[in-house]
Amino acid sequence: MPPSPPAIKTVALSKVYPGGVEALTALDLVVEPGEVFALLGPNGAGKSTLIRVLLDLIRPTAGHASLFGIDTRTGGPAARADAGYVPGDPRLAGRMTGREQLESLARLRRASAGAHEALAERFAAPLDRPMRDLSRGNRQKIALIQAFMHEPRLLLLDEATSGLDPLMQDQFRRLVREQASEGRTVLLSSHSLDEVQHTADRVGIIREGRLAAVETVEGLISRSVRHVTARLATRADPADFASLRSVRDVTSDRRILRMRVQGEMDDLVKALASHQVLDLTITPADLEEIFLGFYHEDESDA
């Protein structure tokens, strides 16, 4: 049996919008079938452009993209025949109800008319009200359902949890993991490290149209920076902590210690254990700091 082609493959993919904005720059990406791959990056990094190129909504300026071995430009509708898509800004006809909308999209994809029912129940989506009367979160549910309802082999999810409440975000994460366990491929974009940690196998850090790094989630976490604040019962010497391998930028304000930790927490936890710890907060770094972490390494590699 020949090896199955990658679910997603891009080769030197570039997109320059009219007006000169460079959205993608020579981007190479391979996502294997069954994988959950997250594109992590700030707004405007090129995540949506990449997903839209994969669906042939946007034409690349240079390079190629293929889905399951079919070129997205020359392969015609066959390339996206087995894809589901949640747009970054899903807009659905205001006059139609959710049910009409879903049934129409099901016909377009030659799925059965009732394909949406189980998912609608799972997400508690209101199906009988016109789309224009729905809240942002409820419209997002309809957008999610239409992407999953025809059980595509590939899911392209652009900021799919935006507008969802935490309960539904959790439901979404479980759905994504189920899809992966059934052998489907998921490409999701996000600017939330937290969301990515809970769903993805691998993470591509995308910034200014370039794939800055590809990491496993474990790798990303081990490299990512957390802010740690410890309130102790007695004054501690900051130097004891500054000497730890994973700890940086220790500041001390009476009995409160603040520091940044990159990598394993083990050293720090053991060092703290010799004090009476009244309170301990650990805040994950935001994206910018993760990127800075990567840039620091780029510099030290050079």
Add this chain to the structure above:
Amino acid sequence: MPEVLRRALVDRRRTLLSWSIGTALYIGMIAAVFPSVKDSPGFQNLAQNYPDVLKHLFGISGTLGITTGPGFLDAELFSAMLPLFVLVLAIGTGAGTLAGEHEQGLLELVISAPVSRRSIVLWKAAGLAIELGVLAAAATAALLVADPLAGLSLDVSRVVGAVAGLGLLGLFHGSMALAVGAATRHRASAIGVPAAVAAVGYLVAGLAGLAGWLSPFRYLSPFHYSGQAPLQTGADGPGLLVLAAGAAAMVGAAVLAFERRDLGGG
């Protein structure tokens, strides 16, 4: 039925229904006036005393004269009001169905489905043609019902030819709206360009007989081909073919333009 076509028709069904009923009622109203004006010598004189410019524009210069049924309807309906009704519907549909839906962001999910862009444009053009067919059928029915009631003495084949001319006039301008919408993605341009073409075309065709220097340009006017005074002189068969070919060319241009564009987002 293909989903793209079904959606196009469902979305427009209320507009189409009210537009068709309105057009039929307007035809009935004009026809109802005919019996009271045809024997009025004042009306005949009034029409004859119009300036030549207005006579040409309003189709009063036809062969049979304004006191005959065909002459009256050519002047009152086919010279201005019916083309206007047809063009407003056609350009509205043509502009709304591609550029309008794109501006509302509604095309993104359609195009992300395994449907080719070519078939999206072709089915939307088919929807436009079906709409115009329904409107033309309503106009034909209204004319044929009014004919015996108002004593219009219409020739059925000329009625059909005249309405076909209107329908093709609409199809040409509606297809132009599709093409401009596909190329620019802006609904305003998709309405403005064909509307301007129609306005200039109307004046050129109407005044060409009057102003000699305009005469060569009449071949560029869509109205030249849809039939002038069509109930009196009959439809211009080759002219209708020219309009149909023009509409097909516009749809072809719409396909080419739509296949090239980036869609969805900036």
